Amino acid sequence: xxxxxxxxxxPSPTGALHIGGVRTALYNYLFARKNNGKxxxxxxxTDQTRFVPGAEEYIKDALDWLGITPDESPWNPADCxxxxxxxRKPMYMQYALDLVEKGxxxxxxxxxxxxxxxxxxxxxxxxVSPQYNSITRTQMKNSLTLPEDEVKARLxxxxxxxxxxxxxxxxxxRLNDMIRGWVMVHSSTLDDKVLMKSDGMPxxxxxxxxxxxxxxxTHVIRGEEWLPSAPLHVLLYKYFGWxxxxxxxxxxxxxxxxxxxxxxxxxxxxxHGFPVxxxxxxxxxxxxxxxxxREQGYLKEALINFLAFLGWNPGDHRxxxxxxxxxxxxxxxxxxxxxxxxxxxxxxxYNEQYLRAKTDEELAVYLQNEVAKDGLEVDAxxxxxxxxxxxxxxxFPADLWKEGKFMLIAPQSFDQDVASKKWNQDAVTVLxxxxxxxxxxxxxFTPELAKALLEKAAESNGIKLGKIMQAxxxxxxxxxxxxxxxxxxxxxxxxELIKRIQFAVSTL
Ligand code: GLU
Numbered sequence: 001x002x003x004x005x006x007x008x009x010x011p012s013p014t015g016a017l018h019i020g021g022v023r024t025a026l027y028n029y030l031f032a033r034k035n036n037g038k039x040x041x042x043x044x045x046t047d048q049t050r051f052v053p054g055a056e057e058y059i060k061d062a063l064d065w066l067g068i069t070p071d072e073s074p075w076n077p078a079d080c081x082x083x084x085x086x087x088r089k090p091m092y093m094q095y096a097l098d099l100v101e102k103g104x105x106x107x108x109x110x111x112x113x114x115x116x117x118x119x120x121x122x123x124x125x126x127x128v129s130p131q132y133n134s135i136t137r138t139q140m141k142n143s144l145t146l147p148e149d150e151v152k153a154r155l156x157x158x159x160x161x162x163x164x165x166x167x168x169x170x171x172x173x174r175l176n177d178m179i180r181g182w183v184m185v186h187s188s189t190l191d192d193k194v195l196m197k198s199d200g201m202p203x204x205x206x207x208x209x210x211x212x213x214x215x216x217x218t219h220v221i222r223g224e225e226w227l228p229s230a231p232l233h234v235l236l237y238k239y240f241g242w243x244x245x246x247x248x249x250x251x252x253x254x255x256x257x258x259x260x261x262x263x264x265x266x267x268x269x270x271x272h273g274f275p276v277x278x279x280x281x282x283x284x285x286x287x288x289x290x291x292x293x294r295e296q297g298y299l300k301e302a303l304i305n306f307l308a309f310l311g312w313n314p315g316d317h318r319x320x321x322x323x324x325x326x327x328x329x330x331x332x333x334x335x336x337x338x339x340x341x342x343x344x345x346x347x348x349x350y351n352e353q354y355l356r357a358k359t360d361e362e363l364a365v366y367l368q369n370e371v372a373k374d375g376l377e378v379d380a381x382x383x384x385x386x387x388x389x390x391x392x393x394x395x396f397p398a399d400l401w402k403e404g405k406f407m408l409i410a411p412q413s414f415d416q417d418v419a420s421k422k423w424n425q426d427a428v429t430v431l432x433x434x435x436x437x438x439x440x441x442x443x444x445f446t447p448e449l450a451k452a453l454l455e456k457a458a459e460s461n462g463i464k465l466g467k468i469m470q471a472x473x474x475x476x477x478x479x480x481x482x483x484x485x486x487x488x489x490x491x492x493x494x495x496e497l498i499k500r501i502q503f504a505v506s507t508l
Contacts, residue, residue, distance in 0.1 A: 003245075005037025006216045009070065010208065012044045013055035016281035016290055017062050019342075020223060020255045020264070023307045027252060028221050029068040030308070030330040037218070041073035042211060043084040046201050053284050062278040066300050067323060080215040085207045092202035095210050095240070096163045096195050100143075104239040105195060107161045108132075108142040109154055131191035134169040163196035165205075165232070165239075173231040178219075178250040178332045185231040193232055205229065209236045212247055220247045221332070224339075227251045250332050253311045254339040264342045266290060274344040278303070293347075297396030302350040310340045320353060348395050356391050363387035363400060370401035371408070378408060385491050389483040403482075407491060410500050411478025414508055418470060418480035423508050426463045427471035431501050433457035434472075438498055445494045447486035475504035 009025040011017060025041075032039035041063070045051055056074075063069055072078040082088055099105035110118075115132070118140065122130035130136075137144060142164070143151045155161065171187040195206040202210070212220065230249055237246040255264040258272065269276040269290075279292035293303050305321055313336075314321070314329045321329060355363070364383035367390075371378050378386070390404040414423075434457040443449055454472070458465040470480050476497065477488065489497050 003216070003218050005032060005035040005218050006040065007032050007037065007219050007221055008040040008042050008212070008215065008217050010042045010044050010211075010222070011059055012047065012050065012204075013052060013059065014047075014050040015052050015055055015283060016277045016279075017055075017059050018266075019276045019278065019293070019307070022062060022066070022278050023255070023310055024221065024223055024252060025063055026066070026068055026304065026307050027312070027330075027335070029070075030326055031219065031221060031332065032071070033327040034330050038071045039068075040080070040215060040217070041070035041083065042215070043074055043086075044204060044207065045084060045086045046204060046207050048086070048201070058279065058281060065279065065294060066304055068304075085202075085211065088207070088211065089201060091214075092207055092210055093196065093200065096202070096206060099165070099195070099239055100163060102239060103166065105163050105165050106137075106143045107151060107155065108137075108140065108164050108192075108194075109146075109159060109161050110141050114141065132164065133191045134167055134188070137164075137166075137192055160198040162194045162198050164192040164194055165235070167192050167232075167235070173234055175230055175234050175249055177227075177230070178248055179253075179335050180227075180251060180337055183227070183230065187231075187235075190232060190235075205232055205236065209233055209240070213237075213240070213242050213245070216245075217247045219250060219332075221250045221252065224251045224254050250335070253336055255310060256339040256341050258342055258344065260339070260341045263339075268342075272344070274347075276342075297398050298347065298351050299354045299397075302347065302354040305354075306347045306350045309346070310342070311335050352395050355394055355397065358391075360384040360388040360391075363391055363397070366397035367400045367404075370398055374401075376408060382491065389487045389491070393483060406477040406479070406482070407488065410496070410503065411476075413478065414474055414504065415479045418474050419508055422468075422470045422474060422480070424468075424471070426461075427468040427475075428505055429461050430454075430458050430463055430465075430468050431472065431475060431505055433461060435498050435501050438494055445490055447484070447490050450486045450489040450497075475508070476500050 007028045009021075009028050011021055029039050031037070041059075043056055060073070060075060070076065072080060072083065074083040077083055096105060100107065118132070118136060119130045122136065132140065139145070144166070146154075167190045168187045173185045173187055173190075175183050177183050193205055194203050196202055230251070234246070237243050256262065257264050257268050264276060266276055275291045275293045275296050277290045277292050279294045281290045281292065282288070294300075301322065304323055304326070305319075308321060308326050308330075309319070312330065312334055315334055361380070361384055364380050364387050367383045367387050368378060368380065371383070386404055386407045387400055390400045390407075393403055394400050434454055437453040437457050441449070441453060455465055458468070469485075473482065473485055474480055476485070476492075482488070492500075
């Protein structure tokens with residue numbers, strides 16, 4: 001029987017969604033779309049101590065912004081509601097008790113002090129990672145060591161307890177990961193993880209497996225940091241008797257620091273001044289701020305394309321993919337095993353490509369918004385013209401204005417460096433003649449005409465245009481480099497051009 005493909009993104013609302021989480025969501029989305037399946041979002045909030053207000057909304061807004069909205073979620077519930085684990089709390093106990101009944105889990109009554117004492121004992125005996133496991137549990141207070149009557153009495157009296165999984169002592173646990181192939185782990189390396197906490201909340205492991213089962217999840221696509229938990233999850237499927245519908249696992253490669261040494265962190269981002277979160281975020285508890293790709297001026301198309309390539313490639317040289325094209329091209333087989341370096345320059349490159357692909361009219365809107373921030377105005381037609389010549393030099397929408405202010409504001413000062421190297425009597429001579437040529441000409445002012453008149457002014461003085469070109473630019477824009485100068489002349493207009501040249505000649 002072919003089941004409908006159902007995948008899920010299962011974040012915990014403990015803060016801003018890291019860009020690695022966004023990639024996980026994107027891959028789940030692509031896989032679901034590619035296979036005509038469903039993409040679910042489940043909020044894993046069983047650890048109430050780590051709950052951060054606003055984190056859930058942040059996750060929702062980030063996915064909505066990027067256009068990878070889940071088919072089923074707390075905000076768009078379907079048959080498997082509720083989609084928040086805290087709201088599913090009453091469901092989990094029966095599953096834990098089922099495992100106790102089958103002999104795959106047990107009650108444990110150890111106090112915090114007793115657990116600490118065990119750890120100290122083991123550390124003193126030079127055990128490297130002290131654990132509650134198939135060996136140590138025999139010396140602890142649990143339903144495997146205490147007489148049945150006593151266990152019953154303790155439970156009846158309301159004594160706090162947890163339910164732990166009973167990991168077998170000698171068993172090879174295998175799973176066939178879609179990215180990593182066969183992964184084999186010996187059960188002696190696993191510990192008896194808590195499934196039910198003393199407050200009646202399930203732990204991540206129990207809730208995650210129960211929910212994936214109940215929600216009909218067919219593929220678990222998640223970060224590599226969850227690979228160590230996967231053998232435990234495989235055992236849980238087996239003990240519940242759900243092996244035949246166990247999802248296939250695909251553990252995504254880590255995102256690495258720009259130099260490839262270790263996991264990408266917020267600290268790297270702060271150090272290098274780039275974002276690792278989709279949108280701005282301020283932690284309501286600590287007040288810590290983090291910058292977002294969106295507010296830095298990254299376009300959603302660029303971020304999607306960039307993220308898709310962090311671990312996946314189409315197998316040929318194509319690099320530009322819309323979301324729909326990614327759906328078409330995506331396959332888990334083409335996800336790599338090894339970690340991917342986070343190269344922010346690639347993200348910028350994508351942004352430049354998508355920015356340039358926009359129409360001048362679309363770019364004009366960005367430009368008008370930026371101009372308005374400075375309390376100025378520019379009409380749509382002029383904004384489109386400015387955008388058309390500035391876009392080749394822009395990485396972000398804000399650059400259209402940041403790098404192009406001279407288009408609306410005449411320079412009041414001039415780049416001293418360029419001035420000392422390039423400003424000379426020849427330049428002044430040509431510019432004075434140019435002003436006369438411009439004033440005398442009555443034809444429509446075009447880039448070609450602007451160029452022809454400038455050439456005429458240079459030639460009539462026997463001066464090579466190439467030698468004074470940068471000085472001309474300096475006079476009109478205030479700086480030594482920029483977009484096509486003749487196009488600039490026409491956009492600012494002949495009168496303004498004359499005024500600027502006269503000001504430069506009298507000032508410089
Ligand atoms: N709640 C886990 C997380 O925060 C989900 C891991 C999984 O996908 O199984 O990433």
